[in-house]
Amino acid sequence: MHRSLIALALMGVGPAQAFELWGTGPLAGASVQVTHDMELRYHTSVVEDPGRRIDGPFEIFPWMDVHDYFEQVGRSNIQITKDSLSIGIQIDEVALFSNQYVLDGEATQTTPLYTDAIQAPFDDAYFLVEKLFVKKKWNQVELTLGDGYASFGRGIALNIVKNTDIDVDTSIRGAKGVFRLGDVDLTTVTGITNQQQISQDNPNLAISPNTAHMVTGVRAEWFGPVTLGAHGVVYKFARPTELALATPISRYGSDVDAAVYGATIEANGVLGLDLFAEGDVYDYSALEMTDGADGLMGWAAYGSVAAYPGKVVMLLEAKATKDTERITTFSTAEGWEPSSVPTLEYERVITEDGSAAVNSNDIMGARLRVDYSAVPGSLTPYVAASVLIDNDTEGLHFNDSPETILHPMTGVEYSAGHYAVQLNAGHRIDQRQDAAEGADSMSHADATIHIPLFGDEALEIDIDAKQFNWGINEQQQADFLEMANAAAWHHGDEWIFVFYQDWTDNPLIQSEGNIGDNLYGALEVQHKPSTNVTLKAFYGAYKAGIRCSGGQCKSLPGFEGGRVSMNGVF
Amino acid sequence: MVQFFIRVIQAISVGVFLAGGVAVAGEAAPDFTLRDINGQQVSLSSFKGKVVLLNFWATWCGPCKLEMPHLDKMDRELEEKGFEVISISTDDARASSKVKPLVKRGGYGFTVLLDKETTVVSQYNPAKTLPYNVLIDRTGAIHKVFQGYNPGDEVELRAEVESLLEGGE
Numbered sequence: 201m202h203r204s205l206i207a208l209a210l211m212g213v214g215p216a217q218a219f220e221l222w223g224t225g226p227l228a229g230a231s232v233q234v235t236h237d238m239e240l241r242y243h244t245s246v247v248e249d250p251g252r253r254i255d256g257p258f259e260i261f262p263w264m265d266v267h268d269y270f271e272q273v274g275r276s277n278i279q280i281t282k283d284s285l286s287i288g289i290q291i292d293e294v295a296l297f298s299n300q301y302v303l304d305g306e307a308t309q310t311t312p313l314y315t316d317a318i319q320a321p322f323d324d325a326y327f328l329v330e331k332l333f334v335k336k337k338w339n340q341v342e343l344t345l346g347d348g349y350a351s352f353g354r355g356i357a358l359n360i361v362k363n364t365d366i367d368v369d370t371s372i373r374g375a376k377g378v379f380r381l382g383d384v385d386l387t388t389v390t391g392i393t394n395q396q397q398i399s400q401d402n403p404n405l406a407i408s409p410n411t412a413h414m415v416t417g418v419r420a421e422w423f424g425p426v427t428l429g430a431h432g433v434v435y436k437f438a439r440p441t442e443l444a445l446a447t448p449i450s451r452y453g454s455d456v457d458a459a460v461y462g463a464t465i466e467a468n469g470v471l472g473l474d475l476f477a478e479g480d481v482y483d484y485s486a487l488e489m490t491d492g493a494d495g496l497m498g499w500a501a502y503g504s505v506a507a508y509p510g511k512v513v514m515l516l517e518a519k520a521t522k523d524t525e526r527i528t529t530f531s532t533a534e535g536w537e538p539s540s541v542p543t544l545e546y547e548r549v550i551t552e553d554g555s556a557a558v559n560s561n562d563i564m565g566a567r568l569r570v571d572y573s574a575v576p577g578s579l580t581p582y583v584a585a586s587v588l589i590d591n592d593t594e595g596l597h598f599n600d601s602p603e604t605i606l607h608p609m610t611g612v613e614y615s616a617g618h619y620a621v622q623l624n625a626g627h628r629i630d631q632r633q634d635a636a637e638g639a640d641s642m643s644h645a646d647a648t649i650h651i652p653l654f655g656d657e658a659l660e661i662d663i664d665a666k667q668f669n670w671g672i673n674e675q676q677q678a679d680f681l682e683m684a685n686a687a688a689w690h691h692g693d694e695w696i697f698v699f700y701q702d703w704t705d706n707p708l709i710q711s712e713g714n715i716g717d718n719l720y721g722a723l724e725v726q727h728k729p730s731t732n733v734t735l736k737a738f739y740g741a742y743k744a745g746i747r748c749s750g751g752q753c754k755s756l757p758g759f760e761g762g763r764v765s766m767n768g769v770f
Numbered sequence: 771m772v773q774f775f776i777r778v779i780q781a782i783s784v785g786v787f788l789a790g791g792v793a794v795a796g797e798a799a800p801d802f803t804l805r806d807i808n809g810q811q812v813s814l815s816s817f818k819g820k821v822v823l824l825n826f827w828a829t830w831c832g833p834c835k836l837e838m839p840h841l842d843k844m845d846r847e848l849e850e851k852g853f854e855v856i857s858i859s860t861d862d863a864r865a866s867s868k869v870k871p872l873v874k875r876g877g878y879g880f881t882v883l884l885d886k887e888t889t890v891v892s893q894y895n896p897a898k899t900l901p902y903n904v905l906i907d908r909t910g911a912i913h914k915v916f917q918g919y920n921p922g923d924e925v926e927l928r929a930e931v932e933s934l935l936e937g938g939e
Contacts, residue, residue, distance in 0.1 A: 231797035235896050277896045281798045286893065337801055344889075351887045355863035362888040363862070364898040380803070380811065423809050468808050476867055504867035506874075513875040517867060542864040547830065569871075576877035577839035613835065618921040620836050648832055650921050658921070693922060734918065 230282035237275040237400065239765070243268060243311075251303035258298040267310040270297035273400055275330075284337040288346075292398040293327035294407075300324070314407040326407060330396060331371060342378040347371040350389040352419045352431040356480045356500050356524070357460040359539045360393065360415065366747050366754040369396035370536045372415055383423045390416040392448045395534055402757060411534060413437045414451035421464075429464040435538065437486065437530035457486035458527055460539065462500075474506040482524060489526045498523030498561075500541050513571040517544055520564035525595075528559075535754060544586050546609060546626065549644045549666050552708050553598055553630065555746060555753045557605060562591040565605070581612040584626075599671070601634035618658060620650040630671070638671030658690040668706075680706035682745070696726040702743040711758030714741035720758075736765045799824075799906045802890045804858070804883040807870040812883055815910070817854055821934045823927075824904040825857045826891050829868045833919040834901040838876055840924035844931060845880040851935045852908070855880035860891045860900065903927065907934055 251266050258264060273294045280287040300307050300323075313324055320326050333346035349371055352358045362369050374391015392412035398404055417433035435458045436451040462480030467473075482498035490496040500521040507514045521541050528537045543558050544567040550558060557563060565588030571580050588605040590597075609626030625645040632639060644666035652658045665683040683703040690696050702713070702720035713719040722740020729735070744758035799822075803813040814822070825841055827834035838857070845855040857878070859869045863886040873882050885891050888898070895902045903916040905927075913934060916927055 233797045237897060275896070279800070279893065281800045284801055286800050288893065290896065337803070342803065349887045349889055349892065351863040353863065354866060355886075359863055361862060361886075362892050362898055423811075427809050466809070474870060506867065506871050508871075508874050513871045515867065515871045540864070542867075571871070571875045573875045573877065576875070577842060580875055615836050615839065615921070620921055622832050622835070650836075652921075690920065693920075693926070696920075 227280060227282055230280050230285075233277075233279045233281070235277040235279075237273075239273050239400070241271045241273075241403075242761070243271060243403065251301040251308070253298070254300050254302055254307060256298070264298065266301050269299040269310055271295075271403065272297065273398060273404065275398075275400055277331075286333075286335040288331065288333050288335075289329060290331035291327060292330040292396075292400075293325070294398045294404045295325040297324070312406050313404060315409075317409050318407060326398070328397065330369075330398070331394070332373075340380045342380075344376040345374075347373050347394055348376045348389070348391075350376060350387070350415075350417065352387075352417060352433065353429060353462055353464045353478045353480070354476075354502050354542055355539055356478060356502065356541050357431055357462045357539055358389075358415065358417050358433045359537075363536075364400075366756070367396075367399055367401045368536045368754070370394065374415075385419075385421045385423070387419045387421075388417070390414075392451065393531075393538070395536060411438045411440075411530075412448035412451070413530065413538070414448070415538065425467075427464075427466040429466075430462070431464075432459065432461045433539075434459045435527070439530075440533075455485060457484070457530075458489060459483045459485075460527065472507060472509070475504075477501075477503040480524075482527060484523075484526055486529070489529050496523060496526070498526060500524045502542055511573045511576075513573065514568070516566065516568045517542065518564075518566035519544060521560070521562070523561050525559050525561045544588065546584075546607070546624070548624070548646060548664070549626075549628070549642065550746060550753060551642065551666070551668055551706075552596070552746065553640055553668070553670075554628075554642075556592075556596040556598065557588060557590050557630075558753055559596060560590050560592040561594070564589050578616055579612070579614045582610065584609045590630075598640075598677075599630075599632050599637055601632045601637055603630045603632045603639075605630050618650065618652040621647070623647040632671060636672065640669065640671045642666055642668045656690075656692040660686075660688040660690060662686040662688075678705070678707050680704065682706055682743075684743070694728050696724075696728075698724040698726065700724065700740065700742060702741075704743050704745070709744050709758075711741075711744035712760075713743070714760050720760075738765070797912050799904065799910055799912050800893050802893070804885055804890060807859075807873060807882045807884060812856075812881060814856070814906075817856070818910050819908055820852045820854045821908055821931060822906040823853070823855045823931065824894065824906065825855060826860055826885075826895055826900060826902040826904075827857065828859060828861050828900055829865055829872050830861075831900045835872070836921060837901055837919040837924065838878060840927075842876065842878045842880060844924075844928055848931060848935060853931060853935055857882045858885050858890060859883065860885050860888060860898065862886065905930060905934065 275292050277290045331347040335344045349361045371394045372391040373394040376389040379386040414436040419431035421429040434456040437457050460482050464478040467475045480500045484490050484496045502519040504517045567586035569584035571582040585608040591602040607628040611624035614621040628642045630640040646664040649661045663685050667681050669679045670677050685701045688698040700722040705718045715721045720741040724738040727735040741760035747756050801815045806812050841855050857880050901919050905913045907913045
């Protein structure tokens with residue numbers, strides 16, 4: 201069935217309103233900052249179904265099919281600041297227009313906006329207070345009540361942070377305190393997880409209630425000649441069968457599902473080296489995490505060494521992990537992770553196969569990157585290489601035997617005046633230990649080149665390509681080529697004309713090209729009337745694919761259609 | 771009724787958006803305390819009396835890295851006039867080890883803070899678009915924000931900074 205999606209988008213962003221609260225109360229004179237995002241999309245039908253449109257205001261669009269509908273999403277942030285006190289609230293809303301049709305005499309929704317578990321007064325609209333916090337800062341104490349974020353060490357034990365790159369914004373709704381006691385920082389956090397429910401970038405379909413998991417952690421750090429840290433986090437996860445928000449406080453009264461304990465040491469400038477090391481132990485209790493056993497232990501170790509001899513900058517990272525990904529058992533289906541180990545991967549080229557290594561339960565390896573600062577801030581070539589041994593063959597892995605991953609890379613960054621080049625290229629081999637299974641391999645290159653032409657004119661070329669060749673595996677996929685290229689003409693500071701071209705014949709990707717089955721094209725005009733406003737008009741398509749950020753990967757849908765957007769900060 | 775509600779939401783959204791178009795900056799910049807790349811504690815409030823540029827960036831952000839040499843140049847050349855660049859890495863904790871090597875290879879002299887928990891960027895820039903610059907005047911009020919970077923954008927940014935240093939609005 202042919203699927204097409206046409207979207208019209210209007211979006212505004214901005215810490216906009218600046219005014220002071222009146223009165224004589226404790227917040228008198230406080231400043232108020234308002235930020236608002238808005239987007240409007242138009243979806244064409246993916247359903248060939250009888251029925252007729254409901255008479256209404258959308259009759260003025262005779263080209264609309266029965267199941268076409270509009271989707272409007274909005275996100276408003278209001279922050280009140282007075283001295284060291286901040287109060288913030290974020291309200292998210294989504295509304296569907298023309299989402300109902302008549303079939304056999306009954307009005308029916310084309311797209312259910314939310315599941316039956318959500319109580320809302322309107323069928324095609326939903327809004328909620330997504331984030332709410334009060335933060336007070338004293339000299340040595342910072343206290344946050346409501347929604348906040350927390351990360352311990354290198355994120356191995358706890359890493360619940362905002363990750364809007366992949367449309368993930370889970371917070372901890374509870375209390376967080378940071379106590380700065382001389383050379384010692386003490387951080388405590390406790391609360392239930394508050395997952396972003398209304399997607400700002402992707403279609404909202406069958407929104408489910410927030411699944412409230414309990415997280416409680418404490419971390420102490422001593423900042424002396426070296427920095428020493430110790431932390432512990434306990435988790436109690438909600439089961440899918442539980443009604444979300446029904447009794448989230450009860451999570452505190454039951455046995456924990458998992459606990460993670462760890463320690464860190466960091467030393468800067470020791471014999472010219474910056475050193476960091478962390479070790480963590482995972483103690484799983486939940487049967488879902490232990491494969492039915494009474495208990496199961498996992499562990500992780502991570503370390504890095506940076507050196508700066510002359511014009512050379514070297515960074516060596518190494519890690520070894522066992523059964524660390526079990527901590528994501530309950531949150532993976534919700535599209536986020538409470539913690540994970542640094543990946544050592546070049547995230548821009550992670551494929552379906554590569555993401556298995558990112559989420560491996562048994563992996564060890566190292567990555568070395570050497571930069572040569574030929575002209576500081578202007579010309580920096582580099583080489584890098586990673587070696588990983590992935591012993592996990594379960595889960596998303598496409599191999600039946602452990603594999604050794606080799607990934608050499610090179611690149612350069614150059615900028616002078618308005619010239620700029622950023623280039624990265626590499627080749628990755630996943631060699632299975634069972635030689636009969638062969639090896640996966642991938643060659644990749646990406647580049648951004650900005651060239652001033654004449655007057656205020658400039659040309660920017662973006663190239664991103666990877667060729668992936670599978671070894672032997674049960675699923676036996678086809679080899680594929682993926683590209684995401686663009687050419688942009690900059691007309692002064694205010695106008696940019698962009699042509700996008702994507703290509704993929706990856707059979708695992710669920711999207712179709714608008715020019716050919718595998719070829720996608722799009723045009724975009726960008727107008728920047730001032731430093732804080734960007735207007736965009738887009739028409740065409742781009743491919744679906746995996747996007748990774750901060751060690752977390754997410755499959756994002758493709759897009760086909762038109763879009764007009766505005767992004768401004770006033 | 772449903773259509774009416776939807777229209778109300780739409781009207782409110784458009785209304786808030788349009789209202790934003792006529793507002794100006796000037797709100798107090800929320801104070802914060804973060805650790806720098808050497809483990810030292812740094813608070814925004816300690817820079818009061820200076821013109822401050824908060825620069826939010828990340829190691830994976832290409833335009834951010836292109837902008838940094840220009841910010842470093844401004845920081846060095848305008849420091850004596852009371853200008854300070856505070857560069858805030860929004861990198862996830864898992865990428866923290868990459869931050870200092872990137873700063874060292876560029877030879878940057880400005881202050882670099884680590885916002886590993888995304889608490890500060892969430893207050894200043896909820897959409898977390900990068901790079902993102904917040905220009906703060908000597909009184910501690912937000913003067914102007916700048917989203918994104920294309921080569922050449924630094925010219926207007928510098929003009930704005932110099933105007934503030936000279937006491938302009």
